Amino acid sequence: MTDARTYGDELAVVTVTYSPGETLERFLDTLEKATQRSIRVVLADNGSTDGAPERVAAERANVDFVPTGGNLGYGGGANRGVAELDARYGWVVIANPDLEWQPGALDELLAAAERWPRGGSFGPLIKEPDGTVYPSARLLPSIGRGAGHALLGKVWPENPWTRSYRQSEAAISERPAGWLSGSCLLLRRTAFDSVDGFDPRYFMYFEDVDLGDRLGKAGWLNVYVPTAEIMHIGGHSTSGAAKRMLAEHHRSAYRYLADRYPGPAWVPLRIALRAALAARARIETR
16 A cells, blocks of 8 residues: 655644534633644535634634535545645544543644654544543444344343443453444544545434444554543434434445445345335434
């Protein structure tokens, strides 16, 4: 594997905004204490109407407001933000705007990148507001694990397929994973380039699973770094659109699995997957 372009060592943070509300201020305030390095922040805006991204960009010298031209979804918006960066920026953080950074968290991710020269993406330990650790470093979905998790995850959360997929019993230690939560990723830009970034066909959900899979196939590692810690407050911009988000989740799950079982021989499997996911979506939206 060869790097097509040489980048500098500077650091940028790209966050995709869509009417993020007051959470954006907290994101930027805590980011200042997450690293000792200077940071450029790009707000890749997917059509905010609350004025928050424009306001903070006007107030902070290191923050740029970059309209994407429409609602491109999470991966598409992130790609647009990264494209705004010149060759000085060899390290890019892609993160949700509804995060709070713990002091030194970003420096911990950068230190891990030094320890893992073939690491393409690095993800922190993510906590919920109640202190629960979110399972952000997981195995890649398979038909077996995916079916067991989809069918039983809600009614029997501790079933073996869900535990396996979420790596619930894995030690909280620095280690490679199949994929890392896209809510906060430090990316080696040469690695991100090598797989052409996020697949923009995923509007929301599974774009991080797909990215982790493609990075792994390209020879990179996805490294979980639990010494770096953030808190995920919760999506302000999606809180009122639960039904639509659930539909997007199932649509993206089908796309991910269907892409991995292409061709005529797998038509029956793809039909069964589509039917099963559609039925699950209808049940959950009732």
